[in-house]
Amino acid sequence: MPNTKRRRLFRGAATAVALTLGGTALAACGSDEGDGEAGSGPVSLTYWTWTPGMDKVVDLWNKGPGKKDRITVTVKKQASGDTLVTKILTAHKAGKAPDLVQAEYQALPTLVSNDALADISGEVGGAKEKFAEGVWQQTTLGTDAVYAVPQDIGPMMFYYREDLFQQYGLKVPTTWEQFAETARALKKKAPDKDLTTFSANDSGLFAGLAQQAGAKWWTTQGEQWKVGINDPATQKVAEFWGGLVEEGAIDNQPMYTPAWNKALNTGKQIAWVSAVWAPGTLTTAAPDTKGKWAMAPLPQWSTGENVTGSWGGSSTAVTTDSKHKEAAAKFAAWLNTDGEALNALAKESGIYPASTAAQLSGAFTKSPEYFANQADFYTKAAEIAQTTAPSAWGPNVNVAYTAFKDAFGSAAKNKSDFTAALDTMQEATVADLKKQGFEVSE
Amino acid sequence: MTTARRRPYGVKGAPYGFLLPATILFALFFALPIGYAVWLSFRKVKVSGLGLGSGARREVWAGLENYTAALTDSELLGGALRVLAYGCIVVPVMLGLALLFALMLDSEKVRFAPFTRLAIFLPYAIPGVVAALLWGFLYLPDVSPFYFVLDKLGLPQPDLLDGGPLYLALSNIAVWGGTGFNMIVIYTSLRSIPAEVYEAAKLDGATPLQIALRIKIPMVAPSLVLTFFFSIIATLQVFSEPTTLKPLTNSVPTTWSPLMKVYQDAFGKGDIHAAAAQATIIALATLLLSFGFLRAANRRQKQEAAR
Known part of the structure; x- marks a missing residue:
């Protein structure tokens, strides 16, 4: 929930602390420069992250490998997602961005185009094989540089109420065609229930669905950007969901509202297209239905296919303002590839690791408590994660996401043409790129 | 020296x-x-x-580029019109209620005055975001007790988060939160009217209603002007209520009010330059509107005093 007042207060306090810390970092740097080597003197780094429990994970570093290398990391808890991007850019303008930041994959091009992130390919390039190719590619933006180390990922899956599916005689859909039929069949049997809802508030969900269909929203051609938000793949996705909303087969109200929580908790909505982190959300949104849900791969566009999209996920990046880039990169690599660190991240923060080796070890050998009925939850999840389609992010994802909320919000409300909304989204994104001066190919 | x-x-x-x-x-x-x-x-x-x-x-x-873009932006104009419609509901209703409550509290027959005063004032002490969340929950048919009662009674259940009713829903939050403050301002100036004025009126045979209409209201006119002035500014700056209701419904776009558009451009799109131009335009418009109103009000008062 946007609690702007509290956030602002918090932000003010955090900036004040960051400023004083920045001062000490500068002072420390003065003595360092004599030696030239970043690792030779004691180094203190600041890390902006929204991951809960990160301070405990960082403690492991400060007491273990960090103590040995004399690199101390301090966590500054931040607001999540786009809010932090804005804050990093503002701090970067003043040359005072922290050494390390957490950033969602789709925010990386924005940060890189503002010259806020350092190329750490020299320090972390060796970590490449620890991650799936599609995940790693998001941190290179298709260049030779590496701008971040992947932390967590959100491969998308299909969640459904096992008991209610049985009660209404529904089969778990394996294609989107079957998904639509399942929605219609449920409406026939129980008119007051919905299979799921189309949420115009969740741009990331729609982007993930388009990604699964093979959409490439931002691509480069030489020195030009090409925006393909209304490409045939995304049009197919928009038409599909728009059709379901128009015929009333599914609901059109946003997700993450009190009403939505209630719908999940009372079985008014009996399925959810979500990602690997869904157990956490369901635990708080639908506590009464614990043990009644099951997870399956996302429905496919054609039989025999096996692809999924991503919803969420983030990385650890080093900023260009950092005076100790090498030390910061070392920490980022440890945090996201070291077994002990990843175990702690899973335990303290509940994240699903990007590192392929960690996806089946430690905390992930057992199903989440909410899904105690599905013993192979994480084995299945790891298999699905391998099928993630490549993503293509550009420098103004935030603009496209806002345009999505407004255009699809009114289309969902009026049950009108979703492809028209998609065109609006495309136009707004291209217009913004052009306005900023990017070269855009039509 | x-x-x-x-x-x-x-x-x-x-x-x-x-x-x-x-x-x-x-x-x-x-x-x-x-x-x-x-x-x-x-x-x-x-x-x-x-x-x-x-x-x-x-x-x-950029020269005036950001300004021409802002002035020709249909979103910003749309936001201004939405806020105008919202203000046309909020300001008269809120000030009308505030005046009514103040007059009632000031009347001689009132009981439990301190408690009532506090009860009416209390919503003002609740932060706008909290108030909007609270009402947002009450507006959502699936979780609202009101809808539960309406459903049980078999009465129609209007969708308060859509179309025209959305304006009423948003206005209701502002009226609920702002009436108490305005009432206190008016009430305070009512208390400062000397008792002799009322005695004189009573001796002349004026009824309580006549006292209220002919003496009290004209004498608190300056504080009415003041509360009106505050209300106009608060209306033009409406932000937290629609922003808080936004995630609950498809009907509130991210640019519902002009300030939301500024916020969206600055922190959503990261275009602080366009946002700065829009903010300047809004500030100028607010200044013109509020001081224009103050001047008009002052002129009238002077004319009346001269009569």
Whole structure:
């Protein structure tokens, strides 16, 4: 929930602390420069992250490998997602961005185009094989540089109420065609229930669905950007969901509202297209239905296919303002590839690791408590994660996401043409790129 | 010699010396940020090529570009019109209720006055975001107790988060939160009317209603003007209520009110230059509207006094 007042207060306090810390970092740097080597003197780094429990994970570093290398990391808890991007850019303008930041994959091009992130390919390039190719590619933006180390990922899956599916005689859909039929069949049997809802508030969900269909929203051609938000793949996705909303087969109200929580908790909505982190959300949104849900791969566009999209996920990046880039990169690599660190991240923060080796070890050998009925939850999840389609992010994802909320919000409300909304989204994104001066190919 | 010369200078300089702290604070924390915002509004970011890597992004002079873009922006105009409609509901209803409550509390027959006063004032103490969340929950058919009762009684259940009713829903939050404050302002000025005025009126045979209409309301006119002035500014700056209701419904776009558009451009799109231009325009419009109203009100009062 946007609690702007509290956030602002918090932000003010955090900036004040960051400023004083920045001062000490500068002072420390003065003595360092004599030696030239970043690792030779004691180094203190600041890390902006929204991951809960990160301070405990960082403690492991400060007491273990960090103590040995004399690199101390301090966590500054931040607001999540786009809010932090804005804050990093503002701090970067003043040359005072922290050494390390957490950033969602789709925010990386924005940060890189503002010259806020350092190329750490020299320090972390060796970590490449620890991650799936599609995940790693998001941190290179298709260049030779590496701008971040992947932390967590959100491969998308299909969640459904096992008991209610049985009660209404529904089969778990394996294609989107079957998904639509399942929605219609449920409406026939129980008119007051919905299979799921189309949420115009969740741009990331729609982007993930388009990604699964093979959409490439931002691509480069030489020195030009090409925006393909209304490409045939995304049009197919928009038409599909728009059709379901128009015929009333599914609901059109946003997700993450009190009403939505209630719908999940009372079985008014009996399925959810979500990602690997869904157990956490369901635990708080639908506590009464614990043990009644099951997870399956996302429905496919054609039989025999096996692809999924991503919803969420983030990385650890080093900023260009950092005076100790090498030390910061070392920490980022440890945090996201070291077994002990990843175990702690899973335990303290509940994240699903990007590192392929960690996806089946430690905390992930057992199903989440909410899904105690599905013993192979994480084995299945790891298999699905391998099928993630490549993503293509550009420098103004935030603009496209806002345009999505407004255009699809009114289309969902009026049950009108979703492809028209998609065109609006495309136009707004291209217009913004052009306005900023990017070269855009039509 | 020097002391003799300095003394008259010191006396002359004293007012400036006293003004200095306030002037410095004003300049540092008011004039300077505003000046910076205005300066930003004449600039823009220019990206070259793909925009990746260092030096690809430069800040350049934009002239009036941001202003023409803002003034021809249909979103901003739409937001202004929405806020106008919202203000047409909020201001009269809120001030009408505030005046009514103040007059009732001031009447001689009132009981439990301190408690009632506090009860009406209390919502003002609740932060706008909390109030909006609270009402948002009450507006959502699936979780609202009101809808539960309506459903049980078999009455129609209007969708308060859509179309026309949305304006009523948003206005309701503002009226609920703001009436108490305005009532206190009016009530305080009612209490300061000398008792002799009422005695004289009673001796002349005026009924309580006549006293209220002919004596009390004209005598609290200045505080009515003041509350009206505050309400106009608060209405033009509406932000937290629609922003809080936004995630609950498809009907509130991210640019519902002009300030939401400014916020969206600055922090959603990261275009602080366009946002600065819009903020300047909104500030000017607010200034024109509120001071225009104050001047009109003052002129009327002077005319009445001259009569």
